Amino acid sequence: MTVRLPRLPTSFPLATPPWPASVPRPAPERRVGADYDHGWSRRYPVRLARAIVLDNVARPAARLVAPTTVRGDEHLRHVEAPVIFVANHASHLDTPLLLTTLPVRFRHHTVVAAAADYFFDRRWKAALWSFSLAAIPVDRSRVNRRSMDTAAELVEEGWNLVIFPEGGRSPDGWTQPFRPASAAYLARRTGRPVVPVHVHGTRDVLPKAAEGRAPVRRSPVSVVFGAPVTPEEGEDARRLNARIERAVAVLADEVGSDWWSAQRRAAAGATPALAGPDAAPWRRSWALGSPPGTERRTWP
Numbered sequence: 001m002t003v004r005l006p007r008l009p010t011s012f013p014l015a016t017p018p019w020p021a022s023v024p025r026p027a028p029e030r031r032v033g034a035d036y037d038h039g040w041s042r043r044y045p046v047r048l049a050r051a052i053v054l055d056n057v058a059r060p061a062a063r064l065v066a067p068t069t070v071r072g073d074e075h076l077r078h079v080e081a082p083v084i085f086v087a088n089h090a091s092h093l094d095t096p097l098l099l100t101t102l103p104v105r106f107r108h109h110t111v112v113a114a115a116a117d118y119f120f121d122r123r124w125k126a127a128l129w130s131f132s133l134a135a136i137p138v139d140r141s142r143v144n145r146r147s148m149d150t151a152a153e154l155v156e157e158g159w160n161l162v163i164f165p166e167g168g169r170s171p172d173g174w175t176q177p178f179r180p181a182s183a184a185y186l187a188r189r190t191g192r193p194v195v196p197v198h199v200h201g202t203r204d205v206l207p208k209a210a211e212g213r214a215p216v217r218r219s220p221v222s223v224v225f226g227a228p229v230t231p232e233e234g235e236d237a238r239r240l241n242a243r244i245e246r247a248v249a250v251l252a253d254e255v256g257s258d259w260w261s262a263q264r265r266a267a268a269g270a271t272p273a274l275a276g277p278d279a280a281p282w283r284r285s286w287a288l289g290s291p292p293g294t295e296r297r298t299w300p
Contacts, residue, residue: 032126034116034139034147041130042111042159050131051108058132059100065218066093066205070101072225072251075195079228081106082160084194086183086244088175088252088274089164091202093221095133098162098199101223110160113138113151113182115168138182140167148185155190165241169208175248175274184241193228194244198251200224224251249274 019025031037040046062068083106087098095112102110116137120126129135136154138147155161163186165178178184187194201221226247231240249271254262265271 032123033120034137036116036120036126036130036137038126038130038136041134046131047108047134050134053132054100054107058096062093062097062100065216066097066202066221067218068097068101069220069222070225071222071254073101073103075225075227076103076106079193079195081109082155082158082190082192083228084155084183084187084190084192085110085160085162085197086165086178086194086248087162087197087199088170088248089166089168090170090173090175090199091206091208092169093202093206094164094169094199095162097202097221098197098223099133106160109158110134110162111136111151111154113161113163115140116147138163148181148189152186152189155186155192161186165244170203171208173203175252177275178241178245178248180237180241184237184244187229187231187244188235188237188240191231193230194240195228196226196244196247196251198224198226198248198255200252200255222255224255226251245274246271 041050085098085102087094095114099107099110099112111134114120114129114133114135114137116139119129119135120137126137136147136150138151151161151163163183165182165184166176167179167182168176170176183194186192199221200223201219204217204219205221206216229240229244229247246266250262250266252274253265253271262271
């Protein structure tokens with residue numbers, strides 16, 4: 001004998017009510033990109049786990065594939081946190097390498113501004129980078145007030161910030177122009193100093209063009225910290241951005257020569273431009289050095 005159970009109603013209130021055909025549906029809430037909720041990555045248990053990974057996994061691994069020389073860290077001894085670290089960007093290795101070279105008092109209380117369209121385009125990637133690097137999404141395709149507000153609020157709360165004002169990795173090894181609507185804007189808004197950083201040699205270890213097609217190559221790397229750049233009263237973002245870019249250019253010149261020579265050229269206004277010569281690709285490659293990332297040659 002078959003027993004038939006009574007069919008339950010499938011209409012409201014026992015089921016989801018139908019959406020009125022005359023009312024437009026709102027766009028689904030985005031949970032990736034610039035709208036990703038990354039607040040969980042700054043809670044104490046997550047910070048503790050990240051510190052363990054950075055100190056015991058990432059730091060030894062970075063030193064293994066990229067033996068690193070750190071210079072200029074004396075500039076960080078007397079600067080008060082929070083600060084904004086501004087660096088050139090040639091490889092995905094730049095971020096973990098920079099984080100692991102920071103003194104402990106900065107390292108474990110620092111967030112990283114990362115491209116929302118690349119690192120936060122999927123849920124698993126957003127969670128991975130938020131945990132491992134304390135990354136926050138920043139829209140690099142347009143000026144996004146929400147991204148800048150979030151970064152500024154974190155700096156004002158006491159978090160240090162790592163930002164790459166080029167907006168992406170260098171396509172040929174030469175540094176791209178810095179965007180004033182990034183580090184310079186945040187420094188003016190928060191009043192916090194900017195520490196210029198030049199990372200040299202990561203393109204030899206993990207170049208952008210070879211990602212996914214070639215193994216990581218072991219090669220020496222240097223990280224040079226410069227003296228903090230403090231926003232001056234009445235200074236706009238463009239002028240401050242130019243000063244920050246010049247400071248990073250002097251550090252790059254120091255890597256290719258020595259501190260005294262770089263300072264003399266800076267005093268004479270003769271520091272080589274970060275962007276390199278305005279010439280054909282082969283000429284730019286020749287001026288950069290061979291292989292890419294070695295000492296830069298001067299050009300007329």
